[in-house]
Amino acid sequence: EIVLTQSPATLSLSPGERATLSCRASQSVGSSLAWYQQKPGQAPRLLIYDASNRATGIPARFSGGGSGTDFTLTISSLEPEDFAIYYCQQRSNWPPEYTFGQGTKLEIK
């Protein structure tokens, strides 16, 4: 099973600052990686797929990068509504399974 490790566990920043979140895979996943945002009491929301493509309706301040085992999610200038928990997720072709990282909590400083 591919394990995803996110860092940092918690990131404390102020609105307007730049946020960089990391996700490392235990083995290469190519570009088959997504990022989700989750707010309390809500289902996750897809932000980025295939490592660098923004999902429909996602603001341009969100960008993803990386391939293989190291990935990043960048939020260029934090808005108040961006403070949430972020998860990375990979899909492997064989075995066809899906795993999530443990999450990074982005909190207001």
Add this chain to the structure above:
Amino acid sequence: QVQLVQSGAEVKKPGASVKVSCRASGYTFTTYAMHWVRQAPGQRLEWMGWIRAGNGNTKYSQKFQGRVTLTRDTSTNTVYMELSSLRSEDTAVYYCAPLLGGYFDYWGQGTLVTVSS
């Protein structure tokens, strides 16, 4: 628009089973697989398995193999997730999510299952 409506919260005793439903609309139900993901309090999201809505084929995470059963009813566009031999660690919010574009871009509202004696 894609909508996924799940059944309501459940409280179960250890050792019991629970069956959660997910009714889908807004897309061709039988074309795509429906996945189930759960989230225990304060924990990461955990993929449980999928069912191909067209032919009923299933694939389960090794962690849940033998305890989870996914079924579907194509007449009502509904998928069911049954989890047996419940224990306290199964207390979680259970989500259904169809894989329409390779990733989980639509999710049900979640169903809280509480396992408590």
